[in-house]
Amino acid sequence: MGPRWKGKGFKAKALADPMSKVVLQLQSSLNQSNCEGFLCGCSVLLSVQAEQADLLNRSCFGEAMVTAEKDKQWFQLSLEEGFYLSYALKCLRIVEDKCLKSDEQLWQCMKSRSTLFPYFYKAYCHLRMKNWVVMSGITYGADFVAYRHHPELVHSEYAVIVSSEEEEGGANNRLRVWSDVHCATRLCGGVAKALLVLDISRNGHSADSLSCLESYTVKERTITRWNPEQCREDHTMVESENGAKEEI
Structure with a gap:
């Protein structure tokens, strides 16, 4: 985008x-x-x-x-x-x-x-360390929004959702069924953002001690809607035998 x-x-x-x-x-x-x-x-x-x-x-x-x-x-x-x-x-x-x-x-x-602080902090730190500006995404139904620079200069590019399958019920249970994914991508598309899902893996380590952060890993996934109109071949108008024009 x-x-x-x-x-x-x-x-x-x-x-x-x-x-x-x-x-x-x-x-x-x-x-x-x-x-x-x-x-x-x-x-x-x-x-x-x-x-x-x-x-x-x-x-x-x-x-x-x-x-x-x-x-x-x-x-x-x-x-x-x-x-x-x-x-x-x-x-x-x-x-x-x-x-x-x-x-x-x-x-x-x-x-x-x-209770979800370890996951949210790992996601926040992951993006901040890459020099993204990270702010609350509540306005867009997300956990965070990520900007390339200051919001006064540029619109946010990503609506970020934090997820983990290792936690009971998931660190974020909003994308477990297709209808949730569809709603999230429709909303992101409406505000010109890509949906970025950060999957946090504990790799078998608990959050009992701060040292667990070194073992946590982050997997990035972007999800966008497929727009068939952007993937069709060039349209050609032809004239049928009765004089009507048809698109192929």
Whole structure:
């Protein structure tokens, strides 16, 4: 399907400021300021200065919150975003009840809040490590949507569904029957996105310990609708004996 840039010159703008570079800048800035996030329910709250707020917006981590504070800005991160910044990028410390969490403790906390967290985080990390921008896909009936660059510059290319046949009932049970696949592909086609299914395999390892992530593997599958009109041979109009024109 390819990227659909939102304006003239946006592709060149994205190439001049690659997402990998922006994320590195964010990583460096958060490390220098020893930022702490606060685990609250199913999200991580983060208070940052103007520089970090700009980098968070540019790298598409979290959502800015409206507050009365003038010198600081608060961001709300998903569990996957918070854990990625803390564990994968090592640039965010996460606290719960004034207690700093180790990687292993944080893993257990995240799992207690969402039983599917190990699968969703592995999928999120898989795409982020490839420099895709990953955001919630709830608007499109998916788990995530993936952008080639910032959403202000380009439309998302993929609606992402996370799946695993090893979990009881599957990590995501929405594509078990043909009608579900048909609905998902119809919806994706209507919003000009390809359906990307990420099959997460535990390879016999449980999610009891954080070390399991090294053993998890991800298999990518794209599913698109077959459009017969795009696959037909060139149409030729012929005139029948009675003068009527027919298409062959």
